[in-house]
Amino acid sequence: MRAPALYSAAGTLLLTTLAAAPADSVRTVPGAAEVRGTAVAAARARVAGIDFGTCPEAENLPDGMRCGTVSVPLDYARPDGKQIRLTVSRAPATQKDPHNSKRLLPRQGALVYNPGGPGASGMAFPLIGVLPEWKRLAAVYDFVGYAPRGVGRSAPLSCKDPGTFFKAPSQAPTHPSESYKRERIAQAKAYARGCAERAGDSLRHYTSLNNARDLDVLRAALGEEKLTFMGASYGTYFGALYATLFPSHVRRMVFDSAVNPDPEQIWYRNNLDQSAAFEGRWEDLREWIAKHDDVYGLGDTSEEVLRSYEKARARLAAKPAGGKVGPGQLQGAFLSAGYYDDYWPRRAQALSAYLKGDPKPLIQQAGPRPAAAAEAENSKAVYTAVECNDARWPTEWRVWDRDNTRLARVAPFETWDNVWMNLPCAYWPAPRQRPLDVRTGPGELPPTLILAAERDAATPYGGAVELHRRLSGSVLVTERDAGTHGVAGGPNPCVNGHVDAYLLEGRLPARRAACGPRPEPRPTAAGARKVPAAEPASR
Incomplete structure (x- = not known):
């Protein structure tokens, strides 16, 4: 599944039969050797721990953060073979009650976070503890982020210059x-x-299964008997693999914006579903822009906004803005707005300004950053x-x-x-x-919490429903009529209340719960003059 940092309901229509890869290029899911290798690596990590100290300058993190590394096998079938080091960051629990500065709260252990990808780093996650929505959790948990294998300084992977x-x-x-x-x-x-x-x-060792195994070694290195974990987007997938492989090692798990874990969906069909869902999200964005036509002047219907967008595409194809923003960069900028409502005002303002003769906002938002x-x-x-x-x-x-x-x-x-x-x-x-069949039976796994926005396009809502079906005892909380990708810690107090109740006290709703939508973004003033319906081709 694509994450916006990497870029840039027709599922039943496209249930095609995949062309099978040659038999000798498909491995079955590894078994006993990897199970033993993970246990060996986790035991070593528990003894070694993590020597947290000053974060390297390359991490670009503030002085208050602490960083370290944990060793994991490149190949879990050979735990005594080549080792790679994963970088880890931590902010200790403050133990300060946000509502009573004189009261100290008991520490509950480490909360490990992964932001998704694949390919995203969680090293900056501990910084989030200063935000009001996260302070209650930061009081009782050490916030722990890390760069998964291949990412950043964790045995970095590269495919081109x-x-x-x-x-x-x-x-x-x-x-x-x-x-x-x-x-x-x-x-x-x-x-x-x-x-x-x-x-x-x-190359073959960069997999979701190994990401799940690495997570268990990290748990042991942190000195945690059981894992408390929050994964967003792709992080929900290897978090679900972890829950299937190591259910007795789980304390609490939050799956935020869940990937559909059905083995038949990984990954080709999931990407087809994602492409289909983004069409609806693109429509949501255009309708919002049309609602604020007095601000942006891009049209007062979704269709008129689309015509304004296509006009910009055509003009950029003929003459890229600043020599570096063409249709591809425009599409990438608006695709990222499909992930996050917060981007909508700036994207609409940039498009409006460009069509009125000022390309600077669009170049700033869509241009490549060397x-x-x-x-x-x-x-x-x-x-x-x-x-x-x-x-x-x-x-x-x-x-x-x-x-x-x-x-x-x-x-x-x-x-x-x-x-x-x-x-x-x-x-x-x-x-x-071959993808692992994510599934746990009654009593195998502690209750877990799944969060999903109803109109999320990056991980369509059906994936959260499927994960809920497969993880016995899980509870699904839905943010209705909303589409932002990643809902925990956002502006919706209902969602945050369920997260806090679960991670602080272990309380979950008795069954599926629903929250109303988050507030719509407010438009950014960009002048109210209408974009001309037609203009000379020479402009």
């Missing part, structure tokens, strides 16, 4: 030509080769390796072309961009795994 990572300006055709498709296929093959050449034999190229390249490399290694993908272009051509007829906004992001998996050189 970061200096060539950003290609701007770029096109983003919603109905690409055959020649454009051939060009992107060639790029996907080259990218897959680059991953293999740079990572070598290590200083971030190394981090972005690393994130995409990890994303690609994990998703390609985790499961079988269609290996014939005709399957991708057929499925996504059909989908793009009804959901053109993200479909082909998602294809190009994932297409290296069609030509992946490393062995594939």
Whole structure:
């Protein structure tokens, strides 16, 4: 599943049969050797602990944060073989009652967090404890973040020269030509080769199952008998793998914006569902902009806003803004707004200003940032390796072309961009795994909490329902008529109340619960003059 840091309801329509990968390129899920290897690594980590000290300058974290490392096997089937080091950050529990400064609260252990990806780092997570929505939790938990294997300084993975990572300006055709498709296929093959050449034999060990095993070693290194964990987006998937592999090691788990863990969905079909869902989210954004036509002047209906957007696309295709923002960069900026409502006012203001003759806000928001190229390249490399290694993908272009051509007829906004992001998996050189069947029976796992926004496009709502069905004793809390990706700690006190009750006291609703939507974003003034309905082609 794509995370916005990496980029940039037609599921039944597209239940196609995947072209099976060659038998010798698919590995069955590892068994006894990995179980033993994880136990060996966790026992070592418990003895070694984590020597927390000053954070390295490279982490760019404030002085109050503490950092350390934990060793894990590259290959859990060979726990005495090559080791890699994962970077870890921590802010100790304040033990200060936010409502009574004279009262000290008992510490409850470590709360480990993963923000998703694959390819995102959680090293900055402990900083969030200063925000009002998190202070109660930060009082009783050590907030622990970490960079998963391959990310940041944790045995970093790379697939190409970061200096060539950003290609701007770029096109983003919603109905690409055959020649454009051939060009992107060639790029996907080259990218897959680059991953293999740079990572070598290590490439196959970047998987969700190993992320789950690493989490158990981290638990042991922190001195925790049982894990308290919050995962967002992709973090819910390997968190669910952890719950299946190590149910007796779980204390409490929060799954925020859950990935559909059905093995048949990992990962090809999940990405089809994501592309379909983003069309609805794009409609939500346009309707919001239309509601504030007096501010943005982009049209007072969704259709008129779309015409304004397409006008900008055409103009950028002819003459990129600042020489570096083309249709691809415009699409990427508005795709990120599909993840977070908070982005809506700035994106609408930038589009409005551009069409009125001022490209600066759009260049600022959508233009490539060379200083971030190394981090972005690393994130995409990890994303690609994990998703390609985790499961079988269609290996014939005709399957991708057929499925996504059909989908793009009804959901053109993200479909082909998602294809190009994932297409290296069609030509992946490393062995594939068969996804684990996420499932726990009654009494195997302590009660867990699942959070989901009803209109989330990055992880469509059906995934949370499926995870709830598979994890016995879980409770699903739904944020109604909302679509922001990641709902914990946001502006919805109902959602936050359920999170606090669970993590602080172990209390969950008796059954599925619902919260009303979060407040809509407020428009940012950008001038009320209407964009002309038509203008000379020379402009």
